[in-house]
Amino acid sequence: GENVEQHPSTLSVQEGDSAVIKCTYSDSASNYFPWYKQELGKRPQLIIDIRSNVGEKKDQRIAVTLNKTAKHFSLHITETQPEDSAVYFCAASRDWNTGFQKLVFGTGTRLLVSP
Amino acid sequence: EADIYQTPRYLVIGTGKKITLECSQTMGHDKMYWYQQDPGMELHLIHYSYGVNSTEKGDLSSESTVSRIRTEHFPLTLESARPSHTSQYLCASIEGTMKAFFGQGTRLTVV
Numbered sequence: 001g002e003n004v005e006q007h008p009s010t011l012s013v014q015e016g017d018s019a020v021i022k023c024t025y026s027d028s029a030s031n032y033f034p035w036y037k038q039e040l041g042k043r044p045q046l047i048i049d050i051r052s053n054v055g056e057k058k059d060q061r062i063a064v065t066l067n068k069t070a071k072h073f074s075l076h077i078t079e080t081q082p083e084d085s086a087v088y089f090c091a092a093s094r095d096w097n098t099g100f101q102k103l104v105f106g107t108g109t110r111l112l113v114s115p
Numbered sequence: 116e117a118d119i120y121q122t123p124r125y126l127v128i129g130t131g132k133k134i135t136l137e138c139s140q141t142m143g144h145d146k147m148y149w150y151q152q153d154p155g156m157e158l159h160l161i162h163y164s165y166g167v168n169s170t171e172k173g174d175l176s177s178e179s180t181v182s183r184i185r186t187e188h189f190p191l192t193l194e195s196a197r198p199s200h201t202s203q204y205l206c207a208s209i210e211g212t213m214k215a216f217f218g219q220g221t222r223l224t225v226v
Contacts, residue, residue, distance in 0.1 A: 001174060032213045043205065043217040044158070087156050093213050102163060103148065103207075103215055104174070108156035 002027040004092050006106030013080050014114055021109045023090035024072040030092040033066060033073045036105075038087045047088075048075070051095065080113045087111070117142045119208045121218035128196055128225055136191045136221045138206035144216075146209035147189040151175060151202050152220070158205070164189055196225045 003026040013019050025033075034049035050057045050064045050073065057064050061080075066073040077084055090106040119140040128134055140147065145166040150158045160173030162181040170181050178200070179193050193200055206218040 034214065036215075043219050044215075045217070046214055049214065089158060091215075095213060101146065101209075101213060102160060102173070103209065103213065104160065105150075105158040108158070110156065 002030060002092055002102065002104040004090060004104050004106040006090050006109055008109060009107065010110045010112070012112045012114065015080060015082060017080055019077045019080050019084070019111055019113075021075045021088055021090070021111075022072060023074070023092075023106050024070075025092040026071070027092065027094070028071065029094050032093045032095045033064070034091050034093075034103075035062075035064060035075050036089045036091065038089065038108075040086070044089060077111075080111075082113050082115055085111055085113045119206060119216050119218040121204075121206050121221050123221060124219060125222050126224070128223075130197055130225055132196050132225075134193050134196055134223075136193075136204055136206075136223070138189045138191070138218055139187050140189075140208040140216070141187060142208055142210070142216065143186065144208040144210055145186065147183070148207045148209060148215070149173070149179075149181060149189070149191050150205040150207065151177065152205055153202065162191065196223075198225050201225050 006023045031052035036044040037047045038044040061078050063076045088109045093103045122137045147164050149162040159175035161177040164183040203222045205220045207215045
């Protein structure tokens with residue numbers, strides 16, 4: 001089955017710096033890669049996702065890159081703000097039309113942005 | 116408003132009790148999942164369902180069971196709770212494109 005590894009487990013940055021979180025996956029048939037943000041005491045929420053037919057996707061200050069050959073993908077947050085402090089999870093899955101889908105999560109990264 | 120609901124939010128019970136954690140969604144999704152979340156963050160898939168009468172065990176061994184008699188309802192049952200079951204349980208409803216919507220979670224403590 002799919003196995004997703006995520007690094008680092010904790011990341012501390014100063015406000016305004018960039019943050020990068022990296023994930024690797026094992027199932028070469030996976031083609032959907034979402035990122036979730038979980039604030040303290042709240043439920044995980046999708047912030048950005050990418051499918052294997054693209055290499056990069058951006059949404060304001062966040063971006064995700066995908067290298068299918070190396071089986072890794074990364075989350076990039078620029079100009080970090082204190083409200084970016086949260087736990088971030090990557091995940092991998094086969095897409096909806098494959099008939100076999102399990103959404104497997106990485107181990108999480110606790111991001112702390114200091115003012 | 117379409118959403119996914121979990122009850123109870125918090126539960127403290129004694130060892131050996133039988134409990135059912137409720138999860139309901141009003142989004143009409145076929146796929147629903149249960150995750151167990153460690154205090155240290157990690158999300159472990161314990162059960163999933165592709166639709167009515169479909170249930171599968173996830174990657175993490177769990178002593179719980181699930182049922183899916185109606186599309187909107189995916190309850191999780193522990194027949195005999197133990198302290199090792201103390202954790203947060205998150206239910207998720209999955210859109211056709213694989214986007215997941217999580218419930219607020221049930222924080223279970225077994226004493």
